[in-house]
Amino acid sequence: MNTNRLSTVELREAFFMALYKKVFPSFAHYVARMGGSQEAAQDIFQDTLVIYYEKVTSAQAEIIVSEKAYLLGIAKRLWLQHYKIDSKNQPLNDFDVEIVPEEQLATNKILHYLETAGKKCMELLKAYYYDHLSGVEVSELFGYSSIHSATVAKYKCLEKVRETIKQKSLNYADFIE
Amino acid sequence: MNNIKAIDDYLSGGMPTGDALLFEANVLLNGDLRDNMQHQQNTYAIIRQYSRQRIKGEIASVQKILTTAPQHRGFMLRIANLFKK
Numbered sequence: 667m668n669t670n671r672l673s674t675v676e677l678r679e680a681f682f683m684a685l686y687k688k689v690f691p692s693f694a695h696y697v698a699r700m701g702g703s704q705e706a707a708q709d710i711f712q713d714t715l716v717i718y719y720e721k722v723t724s725a726q727a728e729i730i731v732s733e734k735a736y737l738l739g740i741a742k743r744l745w746l747q748h749y750k751i752d753s754k755n756q757p758l759n760d761f762d763v764e765i766v767p768e769e770q771l772a773t774n775k776i777l778h779y780l781e782t783a784g785k786k787c788m789e790l791l792k793a794y795y796y797d798h799l800s801g802v803e804v805s806e807l808f809g810y811s812s813i814h815s816a817t818v819a820k821y822k823c824l825e826k827v828r829e830t831i832k833q834k835s836l837n838y839a840d841f842i843e
Numbered sequence: 844m845n846n847i848k849a850i851d852d853y854l855s856g857g858m859p860t861g862d863a864l865l866f867e868a869n870v871l872l873n874g875d876l877r878d879n880m881q882h883q884q885n886t887y888a889i890i891r892q893y894s895r896q897r898i899k900g901e902i903a904s905v906q907k908i909l910t911t912a913p914q915h916r917g918f919m920l921r922i923a924n925l926f927k928k
Contacts, residue, residue, distance in 0.1 A: 675901060678898075678901055679901065679904070679905055679908075682901065682902050682905045683905050683908070683909075686905060686906075686909060687918065690922070691918075691921065691922060691925075694922050694925050694926070695925050698925040698926050703926065704922065704923060704925075704926045708906060712899060712902050712903065712906065715902050716895060716898055716899055716902065719898055776889060777889065777892060777893055777896070780889065780893065781893070788890070788893050791890045792890060792893060792894040792897060795887060795890050795891070795894075796890060796891060796894035796895075796898075797894070821847050821848055821851070824847050824851065824883070824886065825847045827886050827889070827890070828847070828879070828882050828883050828886045831882055831885050831886055831889060832878075832882045835882065835885070
């Protein structure tokens with residue numbers, strides 16, 4: 667997939683909207699047949715789109731032959747995991763949705779602090795490490811004069827956030843109340 | 844810059860093998876470097892959580908557009924009909 671088409675909020679909105687129109691009716695039909703609610707179907711589909719987005723933007727993106735079949739597969743498995751007792755034998759390790767131990771550190775309070783005190787940095791780091799945008803795309807998106815400037819800013823932000831986490835971790839008990 | 848780039852290169856697998864071996868030896872010998880590496884791993888985890896929240900927010904906005912915008916009323920009615928008993 668060419669991730670250029672997903673580098674801005676507007677492009678991602680169009681991407682998610684198209685997937686909704688294309689795949690959600692089939693999934694909703696499945697959930698309705700299984701006795702689930704529309705709200706539940708929407709919640710599961712939201713998680714499905716997050717997983718799919720991470721898949722198509724990842725550094726090791728695989729070739730996906732049928733987008734619709736792939737999305738339905740994820741959504742149905744998530745549905746089973748959440749709503750069927752006998753789904754215990756179907757772990758979703760391949761979808762990487764489990765929270766790793768390190769992430770337990772990321773409490774809402776730390777996230778909230780970073781969102782308010784370092785939003786620009788978090789957005790820059792998101793572009794590099796989550797959206798996996800290229801140096802050129804990041805430079806254009808954030809208004810840097812060169813890839814080098816964007817890279818320097820990335821490392822400065824990484825250091826700033828790391829230092830914040832380090833300080834918060836040292837006072838972790840206080841920080842989480 | 845406090846080993847930020849070296850740790851980043853190492854953790855992303857972008858460090859050449861020889862340099863990576865040397866780096867691993869330094870991690871064993873240098874407690875500060877070890878701590879920094881742990882904090883940097885936590886940093887990546889937090890970036891991921893932050894980013895997931897942002898993407899979920901964008902998807903929720905799309906859901907809201909679908910449920911409220913007149914041009915999508917027909918689509919949403921067809922969906923709602925699926926759930927009528």
